[in-house]
Each structure stands twice: as structure tokens, then as C-alpha cells.
Amino acid sequence: MAITRADVERLASEYAAKHPREILRLALENVDNIAISFSGADDVILVDMASRLRKGVQVFSLDTGRLHPETYKFMELVRERYDIRFEAMFPDHAAVEKLVREKGMYSFFVDGHHECCGIRKVMPLRRKLATLDAWITGQRRDQSPGTRLAIEVIEDDKSFGTADRPLLKFNPLAHWTSAQVWEYIREFEVPYNELHARGYVSIGCEPCTRAILPNQHERAGRWWWEEETKKECGLHAGNPIKR
């Protein structure tokens, strides 16, 4: 592995304004054991860009067991269309069964989404990240005023990495806007989740995602019954707070 923790600050600054493709190139050329985390939404452009750089890139999704049928369909389409190694991480049955037995199928509407996200997303993610040296996400600063304002294009992931086992995190879209992402989708004819044609912008689990109204912020379609500042599922728990 050619990039280490020590390089992160310098590279983050050097690549801060570069095209996502260049950040992806840096990542893929310098870290072997690396994978793209694909949510089934407009972060598909990372898969498209990476596939143009090299074959057989590792891509993983978190199949929570509660995704929209349209999202499963889209993941399969991406798996078939691109020359990638695709994997879907699945939750631990004992944890899911216990949650449902005690609180039913929709506990998140009552006591918040963190317990369910913990079981269905964070645990499986942690299992996957434990096998990697770096991961690549589709996070963007414009996605969430509360929680994503200060993300860098390259980070030392202290939430999922440890002192002994460092983990790099690449956010090649950190500085891009939703408009740029969609311009890319149209220009390169990238396939998209059909939910995007029904008013959905940000896409997560089915019970916790909804279409938004015209001119509404995309994050309004996620965990809408909770406060703005808490709208992260724990995947990006370590995001720095901008003050």
C-alpha cells in the first residue's frame, strides 16, 4: 500500500479540487485492497468512473433486507453492466430477529433509526471494512448541511480504522454538487435507479426513504420524522463537524 495515514492531509489538500476521476485513479492505483461502497443511488457514477479506469474493481452494497424492490433491481443491473466484483453485505440473523421480536418491524419510527441502522448497516459494514485497507464512498458536502459540510476527498477513517489497522476513506464526490452528478449521468448515459424517476433523490431503506417535493432538500426524503442534524446512519459517524 503506497498511501499511508501520513499522506492523507497533504493529498486531501492536493486533490481537493480535482475531478473525481483523478481521486479514484489515485485510490485504485495506490491501494490494492480497496472497495467502493455503493448505495444503489446516484453514487453509481463512482462505479462508472472506476470501471473506465480498471476491470474487476471491488464494489459492495449493504443489503439491509429492507431495500426497495427497485433498488435490488438496480443493483443487479449495475452488477451485470459493469466489469466489477459485486458483493452485498447482509445483516446477522440473530440481531435482526431479536430486534423484531422485541420491537416489531418499524421500531425506528418510535425510538429512532440508530438501533436498526446499527444492526442492518453498521455491523455488516464493519465486517466488510475489517477486510479492507481503504474504502471509497459517494458522500458529498451538499447532501447534508448538518453532517457532511466538512468532509474531505481523502480521510483517515478513525471510526472504522484503528491505531493498529488504519483505514483510508476516499470521498471523490465530496466537492461535487447534485447537479454535477446528474450531468455526468446524462452525459455518460449511466443507468440509474428508477426511483429517481419518481421523485426520489437520496435513497436508503424503503420504510425510511420517501420522494421529495419540488425544491425540497434531498435529505428531507430520509428519516423525515427526526431532526436534521441526526440524519446519518452511522456509516459516516466520524464526519468532522464544521463550525
Next chain:
Amino acid sequence: MAITRADVERLASEYAAKHPREILRLALENVDNIAISFSGADDVILVDMASRLRKGVQVFSLDTGRLHPETYKFMELVRERYDIRFEAMFPDHAAVEKLVREKGMYSFFVDGHHECCGIRKVMPLRRKLATLDAWITGQRRDQSPGTRLAIEVIEDDKSFGTADRPLLKFNPLAHWTSAQVWEYIREFEVPYNELHARGYVSIGCEPCTRAILPNQHERAGRWWWEEETKKECGLHAGNPIKR
């Protein structure tokens, strides 16, 4: 009627930057025989604003016979919610029957939407406007780069008015943006067409309207098989061209 053709240029300039409410007030206080043209979309805010100014305002829609079920439902909701006199203009059966007999139910996909719009929208509109001294529309400059860039808040309608029978046209939202319209909807809890919660922004007839993708211009949801510059149905045929 207190406002005449001669006042249009001066008033258009004087009111160019005023709140839509002020333009509506000017219209309703100075023209008795006036009506709001309501499309069943986000121009509902005109009905909301007008209802706060006076009771029993005249509102008419063009029921083409091909609107979305959701739009009929929404029109009824508006009719019941506000203290207005609501009317739906309906197309002439002989003209519709002739078109369908000769070209079927979807001729617009083959030879353009103007013939169908002419029969289902423009003729009934003409019939209605012939009874009025002025009409109020929800047109905005930001809706259509090709055709609405130069509209004024008050106009002398030379398409539907004649030398003998002048017709004023008020466009109180001409200078507002989609974002402002939706801010108003949220702030005043104005009811909206449920299609807006399914990715639809601009709303017309069912076969000729579709939801748009994130970051797509709202006009992309209308007559998408035709060129950008022709996307008017004839209701606003006289719109000046900005050069």
C-alpha cells in the same frame, strides 16, 4: 374597469418587482370581470393569495378530458377548500370526436401537440376569455427558457384580446422562482397536487406530462418528444421573444 390598455406599460414597470399579492390586489381591485386560470399545479398559490384578498374570486381550469386522476382530485380539493367560484372549461365534442376518428387518441406523439392542445385547451380558453376583461395566470420566467423569458407582470393580451375588445393579462408570478413558489406553499400550508410528491413539477395532460429526474429542468417533463422552443400549448402564444 379602472385599468386600461394605456396603463399596462406603466403598471408593468411599477409592479415589476412587487410581491405577487400586490399584483393580485391591483388586478382584483381594478377589474371586476376577471378570473384566475388555474392549471392544477403549483399555481394554486394564486388561488390561495387571491382568497385572502377577497371572497368569491372566479377561477377556471381547462379540463381537457385527459388530465391525471390526481389533478381532478386536486381541483376538487381546491374548489372545496377556498371560497371561490370554480369552473372547468370542457372541449367541444365534435372537434374531439373528429380528431380521434381521424388520428386516434395519441396523435400528438406523431404530428405534435398543437392540434390536440388547440382543440382541448385553446378553444375552450378562447370561449372563456371572450367573457372576461382580464385574466390572471401562473406563468413564470423561470419555467421555460425558450418561451417565457420576457413575460411581464401585466400585459395587454393581443392573442386573445382584439382591438375592439381588449383583454388584460396579469402574471403575478412572472418574476418569482420555483423555489419561492414552494416556500410559499410550505409556509402557508397550501394544498398541492399529489403528483408533486411523485417527481412531477410542471403538470399538464396525463399523456403529455411525466416526472423529471433530479436536477432536470421542469419543462423536461412536458412534451419531451418535441423541441424545447416549442413547448407552449397556445395559451400563451403571444409571449414576447427575448433576444
Next chain:
Amino acid sequence: MAITRADVERLASEYAAKHPREILRLALENVDNIAISFSGADDVILVDMASRLRKGVQVFSLDTGRLHPETYKFMELVRERYDIRFEAMFPDHAAVEKLVREKGMYSFFVDGHHECCGIRKVMPLRRKLATLDAWITGQRRDQSPGTRLAIEVIEDDKSFGTADRPLLKFNPLAHWTSAQVWEYIREFEVPYNELHARGYVSIGCEPCTRAILPNQHERAGRWWWEEETKKECGLHAGNPIKR
């Protein structure tokens, strides 16, 4: 015209158990000025059978201005697929406008469907029937226990015909069951309204039709807020009552 009123009783008895195709053949061979009334539902098999007997058969539908988008689509598909002369009768604008102005878009939920059906279906039908010597319908005895139990395969239509101007009515499916109709659709690969794949059996206007539950009678999907025995729109007002 080879068949007259005087023949009706004899022929009705003679053809009572014959295949719908034979009844259609009798009708088409003996009456020149004849048309099939097509509702946009499973009566499409009449169009299919008739097209196999002769080219250019007259088919008309009642476009009430409130049909499902899927039904318009299906009517167009039928118009294009078969060699027929297709026509859609449309309601009189003055009558529709008056009804909406006085009672809104959903008066039928308040004071019954007869006024709206009268304007949107019966008047246009009457206009069409005034030009014919006979019409062909898809009525079946099994459709409505209350109102269609006693229909014959050939009738003297006293509702729409007069002493001076007789009108014959052929009901080639009178004795067929829903199961037989669908067996025909499958065997001959007849196209069907896509609403049938979403739980709809009987199909009328959008606000007045709904999907039914498993094992529910098809008529439960029509005017469900009214009593069973009144579930006719007036097209078949003269149906004999079985005691």
C-alpha cells in the same frame, strides 16, 4: 336490413346457446348499419371475434373524459391492432361545464352516479345510436345479479329505439361466463387493458371503478357506495327484470 323486430324473439331463442361468434356473424351479415359498443374492458373479445369475420367493423367507445389513462392506452392499442373503424363519443361541453360548476367534479359520490352517467355516457350514446340500426354489446348475465340476469342474446332495444325507428341490440356474450371470456383472451392472445393485471375486473370511469379483492364479485368494483340493484349507468336501462 334483413332482420327486423319481428324476428327478434325467434332468433333470440334459436341463438340462445350458440357461440358468440355465431351471434356476431348473424348480426354483421344481416345488419349493415351496426356497431360494437366497446367499453375498454374484457368485451375486447367481441372486437377480436368480429375482426375475424369481416374488415372495417364499426366500433365505438364512450370517452367520458374521466377514463383511466390505462383505458385510453388500451383503446388506442385496439384501434391500431384491429382493422376496424374506431370512434370515441365525447360528452357535450355545456352539460359537463354546468354539472361541474354547480356540483363539482365528484357529485356522484353525493347524489348518485345517474346524473353524471347521463351526461357523460347516455347522451353521447343516444347521439350515436340515433345513427344505427343495431348495436352489439358485451353484456353478460353473470356480470350483475341485480340487473343483467334476464338479458337475451338478441333484443329489441326499446330504450334507445322508438316505434318509428327500431333498434336491435345484440348481446353475444349474454350466456358466457367471465371464465369463458378469459379463456378466449388467453387462447387467442387478445390484448387486454393493463388494469386487469392490477386487480380490476369490470372497468368504467376512473373515480367510479376500483380493483376488487380475491373472490369478490366483479360488480363490487363499480359504484361501490351505492346499492347493488342500481349498478347500471343507463346504457342498458331497458334490461328486463328477472323475477
Next chain:
Amino acid sequence: MAITRADVERLASEYAAKHPREILRLALENVDNIAISFSGADDVILVDMASRLRKGVQVFSLDTGRLHPETYKFMELVRERYDIRFEAMFPDHAAVEKLVREKGMYSFFVDGHHECCGIRKVMPLRRKLATLDAWITGQRRDQSPGTRLAIEVIEDDKSFGTADRPLLKFNPLAHWTSAQVWEYIREFEVPYNELHARGYVSIGCEPCTRAILPNQHERAGRWWWEEETKKECGLHAGNPIKR
């Protein structure tokens, strides 16, 4: 446990024509360690009947991770409405991840549904059944001409039971028809899966279930790309073949 393997044949014959309620009563009064297997479809009437007999009945569903959003909603509704102990069995993550990694999300369309059902349904079921002395299912003879013609109301389950550890299987609806089930739902105002109001009769996993057309057999909505005689997911693998 009062009923043993030795009683099965006699009781099956004695209860062959009894009301499902009586068969349920027999089961619940004579086996402590017993649970209803609830699919999220019209077998909800078993839950309704059992709840009228006793409180806290054990009910389990197989949450394959690919059910319809409507089915999850319905299961929760049932969990909340009835005084039952509800549990959802969830698949093993390693097995699901391996299948998806090797064959993607829709392998069943290519090489049959048995592998996926094995992982997502049969293994979790086996885990559950290993803790029980008897289970209760909603199987009916009229559901599947190929595979359910010979089921009895009480059986010695040799597929999931063993010589050492016998397992009884109660099918209280074996002799009922779909029409009777729906009559019960209407009479007792039992809640139902909203998919039933959209043309769905039999309900399984989302990708493997579809609505049926009028007069189509309910099993046509399941694994429609496979042969009739194979339409079992393995839950009822031991069903006797009627010759």
C-alpha cells in the same frame, strides 16, 4: 404433549371435515410448544381464529429479506392488532452473501427458485421448527393442483421431524376454498395485505410473486417462469403426491 404420532391418522380422519376453528382448538389445547406459520397473506385468518381461542399464541413468519414493503407493513399490523407472540425468522448472512456474490440478486430466474428458497426460507424454518413440537400452516388443497391435492388437516411431518424428534403439522384450512377464506375475512373484518387489493392472491417474495388476471389460478402468480408441478418452496416438501 397429548397428541402423538400414533394419533395422527385417526385424528386426521376424524377432523377431516371440521371447521378450521375446531382443528385449531385441538392443536392449541393439546400441544404446548406449537406455533402458527404466517405467510403474510390470507392465512391471516388462522391468526384471527387462534386469537379468539387463546392469548399469546406463537406466530412466526419467514422474513426472507425480499418481501414486499406491503407485506412487512401487514405483518406489523397483525403483530399489533392481535395478542400474539410474533417472530420473524431471518436468513443466515453468510449463505445469502455467498449466493449473491456468485449468482447475483436474481439467480432464481436462471436456475430455479429452490436454491434461494433453501437459503431464505427453508433453513430459517428448519431452525424454528427444531424448537417446536408442532406447527400450524395455512395450506389448502385448492391452492396448488400439482402439490397440495392430498394434504390432510393433521399430518406427521416427516420432512422436518425425525424419528427421534417427531413434529406434528396442522393444516386447518386444508379442505377450505379460497372463497371460504375470503368470506371469513369479510365476515370477521380481518385485516388483509393491501396487495390483495391490487390483484395479488397468493403472496410470497416480491421478485417471485405477481398479480394475476381475472379467472387465473392463484398459483399462476408464483414462480410463473417454472413448471406447475414444482411450485413449492420447500416448506411443504413432504406433501404426499395424489395419483
